[in-house]
Amino acid sequence: MLIFQENIMANEPGPNEVYCSSCGEVIKKEAEVCPECGVKNKVNESSSTSDARKYELEKIVNKDKTNVLLLSIFVTPLGYYWIGKTGLALLNFFTFNYFLLGPIVVPLHTNKIMKDAKKELENM
Template identity: 35%
Template sequence: MNGSGQKGPDEKYCSECGAIIKARAEICPKCGVRQASPFGSLGAVAPNGKSKLAAILFALFLGGFGIHKFYLGRSGAGILYLLFCWTFIPALLGFIDAILLLIMSDDDFNRKYGGV
């Protein structure tokens, strides 16, 4: 808790009272309410603002064009996906990427794609 009234990258708002608490806190120290993500593990947001759910949806629906790669900061791979999109191989790879993102832990997602 930074004391400035603004939420830091490792903080979130309590779902009940709105107090700024640590992002990994399970219980709000101010009101005592247990915190839960509305999307479960899919609601993970990396410190740079990248959403795991958005990445999964991009990979599922626009994976053939590599949009999820551009979103996650992997522009080189995104360009390769665009160059070969006519072969439908990137669409298959995008589906596989979506599954891999779905089973990836929040910590691994933050470690791999959370760099600011």
């Protein structure tokens, strides 16, 4: 019985191992092709992720800076919403920040978000 359990444990994937999607053999996580069956296992997900990030950054950068700053001063939640930061807009709205320091802080923050997006887009 002990020998049988050891054989089962030997086929368990380690921390840097996964099962082959075709034959089920334990292979290295970094392996692009299974050494047993030759099927390609690794899907390049980083390009689709970077494309989505690039699209998001382009949407932020293409906004008119003057409109964003004016919205951020007078209706602070709309400044965040305009650049696609809905979570920050809701937080700003429900905490009544637009009555406090919102007209000062939000224009500075939205400006920084736009600058950082432009810088990250240039580095891609």
